[in-house]
Amino acid sequence: MSPDAVVRRSCLSVPASDQGKVDKAAGLGADEIVFDLEDSVVAEAKEQGRAVLAARLPNLVRSGRTVAVRVNPVGTSWCHQEVLSLTGDAAPASFVLPKASCPGDVAFLDRLLSGIEAAGGSDRSVGIQVLIESPDALHRVDELAAASPRVQSLILGYADLGSALGISYRDLDVWLPVQHAVLLAARRHGLQAIDGPHLAYTDDAGQSAANQRARELGFDGKWVIHPRQVAYVNQVFTPTDDELRRARTIEAAMEAAERGGTGAVAVDGEMIDPAVVLGARRTLARAAAAEAT
Template identity: 80%
Template structure:
């Protein structure tokens, strides 16, 4: 598992070129703020947005806030300049690399960050998040997931991938194979799996259905593109009291079984084994992280 265990129930994408939205974002209940220099910033505005974000980064990352920056894709005129500029006086928790199509994209960013950290004499390892939003990236997702120890997260990007495939993001069933591919690659390589945003941000019913679907599949969280989406996303990916109570019972029952030399035990008519206990442990960890992210004590109820 990656050393970066920051909870990412909700990841709010904010245009780095809009200073009003940047100001507002730091006070919102997003577990992670993703300042965007890519799709939400037109080409002519990218240099100015990069300079402004670099100047404000020390303040934006203060108090342990989880901050990511979505840079432009590898091979564009802006990517390497953004990485260099945004690691001068401060650094984000991670960089989100969009349109990742092969493991070489991740390897490039890994080497660049290694050189930057070496030059600064820093022992900090800036993370990478891979945005899977091209057919080639989805096809090679397992290679991408294994490309770097810096990699923290796989994110499914609906807008670009949907456009490339000719698919609507609204039909959740159509996206099940892609969601499974991202989730399986993430779990295989010890990464977090984050579902992409529901683009119709005024469609509360559609948003809720998408949140519940992603949570049921096993995703760790979901991107948001508007503040109004945050409350439902956070609620969907926060374990309920009943789920926490059941996980605690599973943990206790498994501990009792192991003490008596048994590898499995029955609990309320269900067979509990180490695999079920592992799932319970993951849920309790998510509960603890959620409590910490919300500024409440992390104790279990």
């Protein structure tokens, strides 16, 4: 699946061990539901969470929402078991890989998925989303982005990375170099860039500022950790009427140019090429997602 085939304005993280939250998740309006088996599930509940999710995954996948699963880190006693038990006929669209520190971590998950898919005769290719949440991951972010053709997005993990760096997720200006690094690596490799959650979910002013900053920088969407954050994030990452009109104009102009045998065209005095059209199509996809919610 192409990274741009999935719209991720809002990615709602839901503890997989909480049956009530799992059952409610599909109706909460997030573009993607990330069922979490890692940080929000204590060690004693990992198996329960995996079982809850395995039983409900077929219905969740059929709900129409994009479903992802955050597994435990490579090298733990849970990671391979989670991938094995959740990759079947109703596999999630992607697995979110936490604590990745080197390309080998991504390569392990890639090979594991390839083996499972080959054994099951599946023609589906489950994607990988990589959490950038350690100094090592940030240092090697470009390598992580290029580690597998399955990689669909890079996600900035504020809690772990902030703790490691000794900075607060609330200080937006301090995070600018980190956001730029993640965004640049994602764009270099044709991936989506997803901003991490605003952890103080009752802080509406802080949430608004963080949403707007991520949108202005060029991120495709943002993780959320509470249902109350979903609508705010969706609103900010939904194109305005002017943006939508321009995107339609760009796409139509390029299609006309291609029919005429040219690869670039001017729109309102600005040269438009396929790279600009890609951005326009992302805008149109976000608008379509907004209409569907």
